[in-house]
Amino acid sequence: MEIKQIIFAAVSIGALGILFGIGLGIAAKKFEIIKDPMIPKVLDLLPGVNCGGCGYPGCAAFAKAIVEDSVSPTLCSVANAESQENLAALLGLSGEVMDKQVAFVMCKGSNTVAPLKYEYDGIIDCSYANYMQGTGPKLCEYGCLGMGSCVKACQFDAIHVVDGIAVVDEEKCTNCGMCIDVCPKDIIESVPLKSTTRVSCMSQNKGKVQKESCKVGCIGCKLCAKVCPVDCITIEHSLAKIDYDKCIDCGACVEKCPTNAINVFN
Amino acid sequence: MELLLLFIGAVLINNVILSRFLGICPFLGVSRRVETAFGMGMAVTFVMTLASLMSYIVYEYVLVPLDITYLYTIAFILVIASLVQLVEMVIQKSSPSLYQALGVYLPLITTNCAVLGIAVINMQKEFTLMQSLINGFGSAVGFTLAIVILAGINEKTNYNNVPKAFKGYPATLLAAGLMAIAFLGFAGLIK
Numbered sequence: 001m002e003i004k005q006i007i008f009a010a011v012s013i014g015a016l017g018i019l020f021g022i023g024l025g026i027a028a029k030k031f032e033i034i035k036d037p038m039i040p041k042v043l044d045l046l047p048g049v050n051c052g053g054c055g056y057p058g059c060a061a062f063a064k065a066i067v068e069d070s071v072s073p074t075l076c077s078v079a080n081a082e083s084q085e086n087l088a089a090l091l092g093l094s095g096e097v098m099d100k101q102v103a104f105v106m107c108k109g110s111n112t113v114a115p116l117k118y119e120y121d122g123i124i125d126c127s128y129a130n131y132m133q134g135t136g137p138k139l140c141e142y143g144c145l146g147m148g149s150c151v152k153a154c155q156f157d158a159i160h161v162v163d164g165i166a167v168v169d170e171e172k173c174t175n176c177g178m179c180i181d182v183c184p185k186d187i188i189e190s191v192p193l194k195s196t197t198r199v200s201c202m203s204q205n206k207g208k209v210q211k212e213s214c215k216v217g218c219i220g221c222k223l224c225a226k227v228c229p230v231d232c233i234t235i236e237h238s239l240a241k242i243d244y245d246k247c248i249d250c251g252a253c254v255e256k257c258p259t260n261a262i263n264v265f266n
Numbered sequence: 267m268e269l270l271l272l273f274i275g276a277v278l279i280n281n282v283i284l285s286r287f288l289g290i291c292p293f294l295g296v297s298r299r300v301e302t303a304f305g306m307g308m309a310v311t312f313v314m315t316l317a318s319l320m321s322y323i324v325y326e327y328v329l330v331p332l333d334i335t336y337l338y339t340i341a342f343i344l345v346i347a348s349l350v351q352l353v354e355m356v357i358q359k360s361s362p363s364l365y366q367a368l369g370v371y372l373p374l375i376t377t378n379c380a381v382l383g384i385a386v387i388n389m390q391k392e393f394t395l396m397q398s399l400i401n402g403f404g405s406a407v408g409f410t411l412a413i414v415i416l417a418g419i420n421e422k423t424n425y426n427n428v429p430k431a432f433k434g435y436p437a438t439l440l441a442a443g444l445m446a447i448a449f450l451g452f453a454g455l456i457k
Binding site: 023125 | 324328332334337340341344345348351352355356358359366425426427
């Protein structure tokens with residue numbers, strides 16, 4: 001009697017399971033999705049970090065866009081030169097590989113050289129601090145607030161706050177652009193990795209104001225522009241800007257700069 | 267009127283998370299951001315309502331006639347698992363964007379004890395088909411409400427200076443406990 005009951009239970013539940021299984025099997029056939037076989041191949045070659053730097057929600061969506069809408073794979077700044085070439089070969093495109101770019105924080109006004117207006121005791125986040133009076137506690141209203149909004153945004157652990165200033169680890173940086181978007185001061189920029197002479201300042205303050213608010217900021221004295229042999233430096237709103245395409249990294253401006261706002265990197 | 271009371275009771279008074287303590291794992295795990303919490307809530311709403319319907323049918327027309335009601339746990343798990351599979355397939359085909367939005371949460375619901383719990387409560391209280399549906403839907407709305415509120419709290423506390431010992435789950439659990447006490451205030455709503 002008991003054996004009978006056990007068998008009955010097993011059989012009835014088993015039958016129920018088989019019934020559902022058949023139902024699912026039919027449904028799977030009916031709702032089958034035909035995928036382009038290229039998409040997984042492209043996805044394999046993409047970095048798979050889902051950073052969103054290309055403008056698509058993750059690598060899978062980007063792979064789909066590459067295959068179906070012929071979007072250029074060079075939009076992905078994370079993929080290295082090798083995988084870019086492989087992607088181009090797979091898709092039959094001309095292997096035009098861009099120079100690697102990295103994010104660069106254009107401020108070096110650390111705690112020791114750039115004084116504060118007031119003591120800030122609020123939420124430790126640049127975008128909140130930026131809402132405070134005078135756009136944050138730093139006397140220089142253009143400078144890095146050093147509260148690490150960019151550090152939180154970075155998925156590659158490539159940016160860190162050192163002595164109150166965000167510094168990019170160029171080895172790890174993939175130029176995905178997350179820190180650039182999140183910085184309320186807009187002082188992070190994509191620069192070519194191979195450029196070594198860069199202006200570490202975004203301040204448009206005039207000379208006297210600038211010297212009071214930060215000792216290492218650009219005062220717009222134009223000495224660098226005069227000394228540059230290839231005329232690649234322009235001064236606008238009392239701020240020097242280097243055209244990285246023209247710059248030959250001679251270092252003349254670096255020596256001439258009275259406030260050390262131009263520096264040699266790498 | 268009775269169904270409306272049942273619905274309000276399921277959402278606020280017998281809240282599936284805060285008063286029955288079912289489905290705590292997604293409640294704690296998927297409450298970092300309001301957006302994802304809402305996605306999870308929607309997926310649960312969908313599955314829980316359907317599971318209430320399906321488990322009622324299976325219980326009433328399969329288990330009772332065969333006199334094997336004692337096997338309800340296994341039968342309900344079977345129903346829920348295949349239902350989630352089916353729903354996943356249908357959504358993937360009909361609405362890829364919704365499928366993307368629900369993402370990994372949909373398969374996760376298979377092991378969500380809240381869904382099974384509601385099916386079992388429906389059976390134990392001997393609800394009719396309509397009552398089961400309303401109870402399932404109401405409980406799911408209550409789940410969504412609780413998880414979205416907790417995600418909102420989490421989003422805010424992310425910006426606070428929480429003492430190191432309380433960072434992460436301790437703070438979340440404290441918030442959840444306070445929420446449960448607050449929801450206790452609804453107890454007198456319906457006599």
